[in-house]
Amino acid sequence: MTERTASDRLTVVIAHQSEEPIYEQxxxxxxxxxxxxxxxxxDSLPSLRQLAKELRVSVVTINRAYEDLEKExxxxxxxxxxxxxxxxxxxxxxxxxxxxxxxxxxESIELAESYGISRADFIKMxxxxxxxxxxG
Amino acid sequence: MTERTASDRLTVVIAHQSEEPIYEQxxxxxxxxxxxxxxxxxDSLPSLRQLAKELRVSVVTINRAYEDLEKExxxxxxxxxxxxxxxxxxxxxxxxxxxxxxxxxxESIELAESYGISRADFIKMxxxxxxxxxxG
Amino acid sequence: MTERTASDRLTVVIAHQSEEPIYEQxxxxxxxxxxxxxxxxxDSLPSLRQLAKELRVSVVTINRAYEDLEKExxxxxxxxxxxxxxxxxxxxxxxxxxxxxxxxxxESIELAESYGISRADFIKMxxxxxxxxxxG
Amino acid sequence: MTERTASDRLTVVIAHQSEEPIYEQxxxxxxxxxxxxxxxxxDSLPSLRQLAKELRVSVVTINRAYEDLEKExxxxxxxxxxxxxxxxxxxxxxxxxxxxxxxxxxESIELAESYGISRADFIKMxxxxxxxxxxG
DNA sequence: GTGGTCTAGACCACC
DNA sequence: GTGGTCTAGACCACG
Numbered sequence: 001m002t003e004r005t006a007s008d009r010l011t012v013v014i015a016h017q018s019e020e021p022i023y024e025q026x027x028x029x030x031x032x033x034x035x036x037x038x039x040x041x042x043d044s045l046p047s048l049r050q051l052a053k054e055l056r057v058s059v060v061t062i063n064r065a066y067e068d069l070e071k072e073x074x075x076x077x078x079x080x081x082x083x084x085x086x087x088x089x090x091x092x093x094x095x096x097x098x099x100x101x102x103x104x105x106x107e108s109i110e111l112a113e114s115y116g117i118s119r120a121d122f123i124k125m126x127x128x129x130x131x132x133x134x135x136g
Numbered sequence: 137m138t139e140r141t142a143s144d145r146l147t148v149v150i151a152h153q154s155e156e157p158i159y160e161q162x163x164x165x166x167x168x169x170x171x172x173x174x175x176x177x178x179d180s181l182p183s184l185r186q187l188a189k190e191l192r193v194s195v196v197t198i199n200r201a202y203e204d205l206e207k208e209x210x211x212x213x214x215x216x217x218x219x220x221x222x223x224x225x226x227x228x229x230x231x232x233x234x235x236x237x238x239x240x241x242x243e244s245i246e247l248a249e250s251y252g253i254s255r256a257d258f259i260k261m262x263x264x265x266x267x268x269x270x271x272g
Numbered sequence: 273m274t275e276r277t278a279s280d281r282l283t284v285v286i287a288h289q290s291e292e293p294i295y296e297q298x299x300x301x302x303x304x305x306x307x308x309x310x311x312x313x314x315d316s317l318p319s320l321r322q323l324a325k326e327l328r329v330s331v332v333t334i335n336r337a338y339e340d341l342e343k344e345x346x347x348x349x350x351x352x353x354x355x356x357x358x359x360x361x362x363x364x365x366x367x368x369x370x371x372x373x374x375x376x377x378x379e380s381i382e383l384a385e386s387y388g389i390s391r392a393d394f395i396k397m398x399x400x401x402x403x404x405x406x407x408g
Numbered sequence: 409m410t411e412r413t414a415s416d417r418l419t420v421v422i423a424h425q426s427e428e429p430i431y432e433q434x435x436x437x438x439x440x441x442x443x444x445x446x447x448x449x450x451d452s453l454p455s456l457r458q459l460a461k462e463l464r465v466s467v468v469t470i471n472r473a474y475e476d477l478e479k480e481x482x483x484x485x486x487x488x489x490x491x492x493x494x495x496x497x498x499x500x501x502x503x504x505x506x507x508x509x510x511x512x513x514x515e516s517i518e519l520a521e522s523y524g525i526s527r528a529d530f531i532k533m534x535x536x537x538x539x540x541x542x543x544g
Numbered sequence: 545g546t547g548g549t550c551t552a553g554a555c556c557a558c559c
Numbered sequence: 560g561t562g563g564t565c566t567a568g569a570c571c572a573c574g
Contacts, residue, residue, distance in 0.1 A: 058566045076425040079547040080573040097251040108240035115233040153348040330551045351562040352558040369523040380512035387505040
């Protein structure tokens with residue numbers, strides 16, 4: 001094999017009883033793996049059938065996830081060859097991360113504001129909720 | 137009229153194309169109104185049929201929203217008389233608010249962590265995003 | 273019925289033997305109808321099952337077409353209500369049209385250039401191929 | 409070597425992620441080279457195995473491309489000797505070029521018509537898009 | 545072997 | 560009734 005394969009490090013987990021559609025769970029986990037650098041440009045993704053078998057879901061479900069990820073620019077698929085992590089510039093990657101976190105954060109800020117929770121109290125909440133880095 | 141009615145101030149808005157179910161949109165907006173004090177104990181809610189007509193949705197949908205709000209303790213319904221904002225202690229109200237904000241906030245913290253965004257950078261984001269109070 | 277329905281004017285045609293996937297044929301024809309103004313904002317599209325039955329294809333195939341059209345911003349779908357032509361500003365509509373035609377045209381220009389066909393000869397071809405408007 | 413070989417000037421490029429099949433990409437690029445005169449009658453094409461190695465694709469894929477090109481009359485293959493550019497009369501060559509450009513052009517004309525873009529506006533687009541010849 | 549497309553039939557929440 | 564999701568099994572072109 002001349003290509004890195006993600007199979008070893010890869011652990012996709014499915015919750016069948018979740019509200020979140022299975023294909024969304026898969027998309028989210030691959031996105032995460034790529035954005036955290038766990039999977040890198042050129043790495044191969046599991047084949048449709050292989051992953052479908054592993055996760056015990058339909059091939060169509062995996063296909064849908066891969067298709068969406070390709071449209072989002074995270075992977076490229078080549079018929080007859082497989083699916084691979086696409087090239088994403090580090091710049092745009094960092095932008096994507098910050099944008100996603102900002103969006104989520106903005107939701108909670110808006111909620112806090114509508115409830116009349118003060119800036120200071122809100123920051124205090126973070127102080128309690130956000131874990132401090134561990135020291136070596 | 138011997139009862140305060142919320143109809144004047146009340147503006148429920150429906151987005152048919154949203155993913156959020158219509159009855160959830162309605163519930164959320166009433167909850168918000170009650171928690172922010174816009175609607176207060178004893179205020180009457182619009183009748184099922186009136187609101188259904190206004191929002192151009194089915195009576196069944198409004199009924200489902202009212203039923204849920206009653207189960208959550210935000211309103212009480214009296215057959216033949218209508219629905220009214222229930223008594224909610226200030227204590228439990230504040231608890232509910234904090235809990236909701238905490239939940240939302242926790243989501244963004246988890247996201248930030250998974251992307252390796254530091255505590256300091258996260259707090260900086262809030263500094264930028266959370267508007268400062270206006271001076272008198 | 274308070275909503276315009278597209279059923280009367282609507283004629284989607286499927287070529288099963290074509291190379292173009294069925295869902296692409298459907299997408300293309302609806303896009304066309306919307307961009308030419310045949311279908312307008314708020315008009316309802318046929319229901320998944322109804323159109324599937326009419327065209328004798330699977331519901332999934334129609335669903336895929338509608339999904340894609342929604343992502344492209346041509347229609348909005350609301351679970352339990354149906355699919356409707358989305359609001360598209362006349363400005364952006366004209367931009368879309370011009371952009372699409374420009375893209376196609378650019379392909380033929382590039383081909384002509386690589387074959388050493390002159391500007392003048394190319395324009396002559398259009399003179400022959402593009403039908404003149406009929407006179408009243 | 410007694411025969412001109414195209415290997416030096418030749419640069420076939422493969423896009424694995426393209427929708428266009430690899431063998432079609434190869435065919436298209438050889439056709440182009442022959443029609444533009446870059447490759448001429450009698451020039452040798454790379455051997456199956458050599459090109460397959462260079463492009464990192466299967467020999468079967470290259471073979472299919474060469475077979476098709478032979479059917480189209482662009483090359484001749486001689487078992488054990490290799491593949492060579494065939495004799496193509498200037499007349500038939502020019503015809504082929506014009507036919508290909510016409511086909512592409514017709515597509516954009518049909519698109520423009522369906523969008524109600526006028527003859528005049530279409531010709532204006534070409535005026536803008538088709539680069540003028542450079543002056544000596 | 546691979547991905548791309550399609551089918552028929554099913555279940556769900558929502559209206 | 561509606562759209563949204565999922566399944567199992569199939570055929571195709573491509574490598």
